[in-house]
Structure formats: structure tokens, C-alpha cells
Amino acid sequence: MSNEEVRRLYEEHAPALLGYACALLGARASAEDVLHAVFLALIREKKPLADPVPYVFKAVRNAALNVRRQEARLIPLESESDWFESANGISELALAVQEALITLPDLQREVVVLHIWCGMTFVEIATLIQIPSDTAASRYRYALSKLEELLRTEVAE
Amino acid sequence: MNGSDEKKFEQFLRQFRFRAPGPLSIQRETVLSETANRKASSPVRVVIADDHPIFRDGLRRLLEAEPDLNVIGEANDGAEAVRLARQLKPDVLLLDLAMPRHPGLEALRDLSRGSQSNPVRVILLTAAAEKHQIVEALQLGARGVVLKDSATQLLLKSIHTVMTGEYWVGRESVGNLVQYLRTQMQSSKEDARRRTFGLTPRELEILSAVVAGYSNKEIAKHFEISEDTVKHHLSNIFDKLGVSTRLEVALFAVNHSLPLETLA
Numbered sequence: 358m359s360n361e362e363v364r365r366l367y368e369e370h371a372p373a374l375l376g377y378a379c380a381l382l383g384a385r386a387s388a389e390d391v392l393h394a395v396f397l398a399l400i401r402e403k404k405p406l407a408d409p410v411p412y413v414f415k416a417v418r419n420a421a422l423n424v425r426r427q428e429a430r431l432i433p434l435e436s437e438s439d440w441f442e443s444a445n446g447i448s449e450l451a452l453a454v455q456e457a458l459i460t461l462p463d464l465q466r467e468v469v470v471l472h473i474w475c476g477m478t479f480v481e482i483a484t485l486i487q488i489p490s491d492t493a494a495s496r497y498r499y500a501l502s503k504l505e506e507l508l509r510t511e512v513a514e
Numbered sequence: 515m516n517g518s519d520e521k522k523f524e525q526f527l528r529q530f531r532f533r534a535p536g537p538l539s540i541q542r543e544t545v546l547s548e549t550a551n552r553k554a555s556s557p558v559r560v561v562i563a564d565d566h567p568i569f570r571d572g573l574r575r576l577l578e579a580e581p582d583l584n585v586i587g588e589a590n591d592g593a594e595a596v597r598l599a600r601q602l603k604p605d606v607l608l609l610d611l612a613m614p615r616h617p618g619l620e621a622l623r624d625l626s627r628g629s630q631s632n633p634v635r636v637i638l639l640t641a642a643a644e645k646h647q648i649v650e651a652l653q654l655g656a657r658g659v660v661l662k663d664s665a666t667q668l669l670l671k672s673i674h675t676v677m678t679g680e681y682w683v684g685r686e687s688v689g690n691l692v693q694y695l696r697t698q699m700q701s702s703k704e705d706a707r708r709r710t711f712g713l714t715p716r717e718l719e720i721l722s723a724v725v726a727g728y729s730n731k732e733i734a735k736h737f738e739i740s741e742d743t744v745k746h747h748l749s750n751i752f753d754k755l756g757v758s759t760r761l762e763v764a765l766f767a768v769n770h771s772l773p774l775e776t777l778a
Binding site: 371372373375376379389392393394397398439440441442449450451452454456473474501502504505508512 | 515519520523524526527528530531532533534535665667670671741742745
């Protein structure tokens with residue numbers, strides 16, 4: 358990939374990729390480090406990629422899981438800084454969504470973030486994290502149901 | 515949830531958008547930026563100061579493999595590093611903390627004492643992060659601290675980060691630093707001045723808890739307030755002190771001897 362292609366890829370997908378890395382790591386600073394490391398490697402390696410978007414999602418996942426394994430004791434899954442932009446200036450609501458997401462089990466949080474915020478289908482999610490698509494769909498339903506329960510008050514307001 | 519509720523809830527979630535990350539650290543300076551492409555003839559000029567020739571040589575080869583970096587000098591002690599920094603005026607000085615005769619901190623002190631401000635951005639390289647030395651180095655004007663066992667990519671990222679005017683402190687060092695600052699806060703309590711930068715007594719209590727390492731959740735529990743209220747106080751504290759992270763607020767509190775309290 359040329360540098361220009363990498364730059365475009367970053368500009369188009371960085372927020373979703375960062376959100377995904379946040380979902381995997383919990384800490385935004387670590388997530389951003391992982392994201393940058395993946396893109397710096399792309400620049401350095403300059404290898405041609407037929408389908409770069411799934412590739413970078415996979416690369417971010419692998420890198421984030423490595424960090425999570427290495428720093429399991431060092432990175433508590435808590436919100437150090439905001440993941441979301443405030444919707445209509447309501448930062449409390451965005452924080453409530455973030456905190457609700459954090460309470461989900463890792464596997465459910467990953468799927469819900471990929472489907473809702475990264476725009477992936479269950480088939481694409483299944484390919485990325487190597488599970489059957491039915492499993493992806495059922496994890497999603499469980500996650501959504503828990504989130505709905507946690508955010509019931511906020512949604513009602 | 516039935517299908518209709520599910521759709522509505524998905525819509526509710528989708529209104530939130532993930533905050534975009536900052537630009538890639540090298541974006542403004544090198545290959546990713548068109549401006550930088552035009553500036554390809556002026557790569558970042560680096561001087562390496564380390565007393566171990568093999569390490570120095572390895573580092574030089576590593577940096578020279580990067581198209582946007584150019585190693586213009588090597589020093590084997592702090593005195594030579596200061597001389598080269600003044601003579602060659604590099605963009606970045608990679609300075610080993612522990613060198614015999616004239617160690618890194620001495621060199622930093624010399625550079626900070628210069629009659630004219632030296633524009634070189636100093637990144638300290640250290641095998642083991644001594645907390646008090648890191649704090650002193652930052653106070654003396656160092657822009658970054660990188661552990662020698664860091665991944666190569668992190669060193670490169672630190673160079674590009676300091677080139678954009680930001681600071682870089684390796685993650686492990688930050689952990690140690692926060693711990694050190696917490697200790698400092700306890701020992702400097704008696705010297706605390708009355709200057710509060712407009713913080714209310716409640717905000718000072720919250721700040722004390724942050725510096726003591728409490729999470730928002732723990733602070734909320736301790737003061738029997740909601741987490742949202744804690745965040746609201748923190749937001750006011752950050753605004754009043756002009757900082758944006760917990761580390762910055764801790765550094766600010768130490769540097770300005772804010773009158774913090776020990777939490778019961």
C-alpha cells in the first residue's frame with residue numbers, strides 16, 4: 358500500500374478501529390497506541406493488500422489481544438477517558454453508554470461494538486473473530502439485552 | 515426485546531460516535547502528510563548520546579533505516595552531547611540517562627542553562643526508570659522518556675511525538691511516575707501552600723483522591739456522591755488548572771504544592 362492509501366485508510370476507519378480497540382482493551386490510551394502501531398507497521402512494510410479493511414481490523418484485534426495478555430495486570434477495564442463524542446452535547450449519556458459497555462463480558466462487548474459502531478455484519482464478524490455467525494448473532498442479542506437493561510433509564514429520558 | 519424495540523435501541527446506541535484518535539504521530543512530520551512529502555529533503559536530525567558503542571551503532575542503524583530520520587552525530591558522554599547539541603543544533607537528542615563522567619541529567623542541566631534557549635528536543639533513554647530522575651528531567655526540559663527495552667516502534671513514535679511539540683513518557687515510566695508523585699504528595703503535605711488556583715474545598719478533596727490513585731468509582735463511593743458528580747468536579751478541576759489528564763493534574767499538584775489532603 359502506498360502512504361497515501363494508508364493515510365486514507367486511517368482517515369476513514371480510525372474512529373471505528375479505535376472504538377474496537379477500546380472495546381478490547383478498556384483503556385483509550387492503550388487502544389490508540391495499538392492503532393498507531395498497526396498503521397506504522399503498514400507504512401513500514403508497504404505490502405500490497407487486496408482487502409485492507411478486514412486486514413486492519415484483524416491486525417488491531419491481534420495487537421490488542423497481545424497487549425491485553427502482556428498487560429493483564431496493568432490495565433484495569435475501566436474508563437480512563439471518554440470513548441465517545443458527546444451526542445448533542447450530552448456527555449453524561451455518552452459516559453453511561455461507555456460504562457454499560459464496560460460491564461459486558463469481553464466477547465459480547467466485542468461483537469456489539471463491531472456490529473453497531475463498526476458496521477459489520479454477523480458474517481463479517483464471524484470471519485474476523487473466527488466463530489460461527491450464529492454465535493456472533495446470539496452474543497449480540499445477549500449484549501443488546503443487557504445494555505438495554507443497564508440503560509433503560511437513560512433511554513427513557 | 516421485540517424486533518421494534520431492538521431497532522429503536524440500536525438507533526439510540528448509534529447516535530454515539532467514537533471519538534477520533536489523534537493523527538498518527540508521524541503524520542504531520544513525515545510520510546503520511548503531503549506537506550511532509552514535500553519536506554522529504556529535510557528529515558528529522560538526530561544526535562545519539564550513549565556511552566556504549568554497540569548500542570549507539572545499533573540505534574544509528576535502526577534510525578537510519580527510517581527515510582525521515584537522519585543521524586547527524588554521536589556522543590559517548592554528556593559533555594560531548596551538549597557540545598554536539600550546541601554545534602549541530604539537531605532536532606532531537608537521544609540522551610542516555612546513565613553515562614559515566616557526565617551523565618544525561620548533567621547534560622540536560624547544561625543545556626537548560628544555555629544563554630539562549632536550545633530548541634533541541636531531548637528524549638531520555640534509560641534502562642531503568644528512576645522516578646525522581648524522570649521528574650527532574652521533565653522539569654529540566656526533556657520532552658520524552660523512553661525505556662531502552664521498549665519496542666522499536668515506540669522509540670520512533672516518541673521521536674515523532676516530540677517533533678509535534680508533545681511529550682512522550684513511556685507507559686511503564688508513567689506507572690512509576692504516578693506512584694512516585696503519590697509518595698511526593700504525602701511527603702510534601704506540610705509544605706503545601708495556600709494557592710489553590712480557584713479550586714473549591716470540594717474540588718481539592720476530589721483532586722487529593724485522584725493524586726492518591728483512587729478511580730472515579732472509588733472517589734464516588736468514598737465521598738458518597740455519584741460518579742457523574744465526580745466527573746463534573748474533575749472537569750472543573752481540569753478547566754481551572756488547564757490540564758487534560760490525570761497524570762498532568764498530578765504533576766501540576768506536585769509542581770505547585772497544592773494543599774492536598776490525606777484521605778481517611
